[in-house]
Amino acid sequence: MVGNKSNSAGSNLNDNISLEFFGDTRISGLLGGLVALSGELLVLKAHVKRLEAALEGKGIIVANDIQAAGDTQEMSDWMAQEANVQMTAVLRPMIKPDEIRDIRKLMLDALKDV
Numbered sequence: 264m265v266g267n268k269s270n271s272a273g274s275n276l277n278d279n280i281s282l283e284f285f286g287d288t289r290i291s292g293l294l295g296g297l298v299a300l301s302g303e304l305l306v307l308k309a310h311v312k313r314l315e316a317a318l319e320g321k322g323i324i325v326a327n328d329i330q331a332a333g334d335t336q337e338m339s340d341w342m343a344q345e346a347n348v349q350m351t352a353v354l355r356p357m358i359k360p361d362e363i364r365d366i367r368k369l370m371l372d373a374l375k376d377v
Contacts, residue, residue: 292357300353 285291318324332338 289357295356296353299356300349 285294315324315326315329319326
């Protein structure tokens with residue numbers, strides 16, 4: 264039942280919802296960073312693949328053009344800058360943990376109205 268604070272086994276929902284999957288919150292932060300990074304990687308890979316397919320399909324570029332474009336000083340400088348930005352984003356969950364760690368009370372309050 265949705266509005267009830269008990270699950271089908273009859274125990275209290277607070278007993279079943281654990282937001283601390285690991286004993287050390289730094290590990291949770293590291294996992295959060297890893298998940299965020301892998302999600303961003305998938306989105307970017309799909310975007311690059313679509314762009315390459317579109318450009319190659321229209322005869323605008325060939326596969327070697329992409330590699331050659333990456334062999335410039337401008338691209339090397341950009342990559343170094345982006346690496347710093349990316350590292351900061353990936354490490355953010357470990358450096359600045361989530362300020363709202365336990366939202367179970369809010370979840371249970373919302374269920375009262377259902």
